Amino acid sequence: MTTTLSPSATLPAPRPTRRRKPLRSRAYSWFRAAALVLIVLVFILPLAWMLLSSFKTNVDIYDVAKTLVFTPTFDNFANVLGRDNYFQFIFNSAWIAFASTALSLLVGVPAAYVMSRFSMGKSAAVVLLARIIPGVSLLVPWYFIFANLRMVGDYSVLILSHMFVALPLIVYIMMSFFDSLPEDLEESAQVDGLTPIGAFLRITLPLSTPGIATAGILSIIFSWNNFMFALVLSGANTKTLPVAIFNFVSYASIDWGGLMAAAVVVTVPIMVIALFTQKYIVSGLTAGATKG
Incomplete structure (x- = not known):
């Protein structure tokens, strides 16, 4: 026995397929993100070192082990x-x-x-x-x-x-x-x-x-x-x-x-x-x- 669809019946919409970005486009996105991170680090790291060093003693500044972990001072x-x-x-x-x-x-x-x-x-x-x-x-x-x-x-x-x-x-x-x-x-x-x-x-x-x-x-x-x-x-x-x-x-x-x-x-x-x-x-x- 065969069934016929009425004119008012609608077929389910096809599921959209995700189109993957071309390899070249993804590589460019990764390169751009890495370049931005590198530029930000170049500008931020000297400022961060200056700010951290302002709360250190001269001995702590020369101590590499106390680059991030140290006892701050306001002197x-x-x-x-x-x-x-x-x-x-x-x-x-x-x-x-x-x-x-x-x-x-x-x-x-x-x-x-x-x-x-x-x-x-x-x-x-x-x-x-x-x-x-x-x-x-x-x-x-x-x-x-x-x-x-x-x-x-x-x-x-x-x-x-x-x-x-x-x-x-x-x-x-x-x-x-x-x-x-x-x-x-x-x-x-x-x-x-x-x-x-x-x-x-x-x-x-x-x-x-x-x-x-x-x-x-x-x-x-x-x-x-x-x-x-x-x-x-x-x-x-x-x-x-x-x-x-x-x-x-x-x-x-x-x-x-x-x-x-x-x-x-x-x-x-x-x-x-x-x-x-x-x-x-x-x-x-x-x-x-x-x-x-």
């Missing part, structure tokens, strides 16, 4: 924060970083706007040249000039020297950002009665806030970490944190525990700033990456 941080007025060095680094960044933004943002809108390629090339020149080649003439002006050791000479690097960086970031903003907005604002300066202040400048934040954050990071300019041009009362770390290096020995604790004090604030502002840095850089 290094007490020594760092309690010697040689270390909080003054923190203030110096913060003041120089924020002052040089603020002045560079005040000069660099209008300069970048003018270069972008009026296609000043030669001026942009000069700014790029200032960015390419190694800072160490300028230390001797700077020291000679500022020594004759009796400015060596003041905050002003450090702020000016940091601006020499921060200003070209800000100009080039903001130029690419202004290139991505349509000029129609400014033209419409001028039709409505605004002057070119008014259109810049009321229309273009608010729209360029992500780019300004990006340039400012990168400038602060550079200034905070700068060592070379402060080593030559700072005085006893204007030392910054990177220069103050040298106090733990002597001719006969190195206080590795204190040196690592001081390095943590220098590194942690800037890492926190970068962590909480990374979305602004990424959005500012990507906003200026495309035009139109």
Whole structure:
């Protein structure tokens, strides 16, 4: 006896078959994962060693058996924060970083706007040249000039020297950002009665806030970490944190525990700033990456 299916009856849906990735695709995935892990380890391991060493004595740092298992001590941080007025060095680094960044933004943002809108390629090339020149080649003439002006050791000479690097960086970031903003907005604002300066202040400048934040954050990071300019041009009362770390290096020995604790004090604030502002840095850089 044979049975016939009614038209309304439906056959069970076939089970989907899993398609295995080709061998080449799987090998590439494994290679990419291994490369990412290797890159992360290259960046993380020195920071981890620095952090662990800051809680060790010098004897424990040299003992390989106590690389991970050791008795932590806070004497290094007490020594760092309690010697040689270390909080003054923190203030110096913060003041120089924020002052040089603020002045560079005040000069660099209008300069970048003018270069972008009026296609000043030669001026942009000069700014790029200032960015390419190694800072160490300028230390001797700077020291000679500022020594004759009796400015060596003041905050002003450090702020000016940091601006020499921060200003070209800000100009080039903001130029690419202004290139991505349509000029129609400014033209419409001028039709409505605004002057070119008014259109810049009321229309273009608010729209360029992500780019300004990006340039400012990168400038602060550079200034905070700068060592070379402060080593030559700072005085006893204007030392910054990177220069103050040298106090733990002597001719006969190195206080590795204190040196690592001081390095943590220098590194942690800037890492926190970068962590909480990374979305602004990424959005500012990507906003200026495309035009139109």
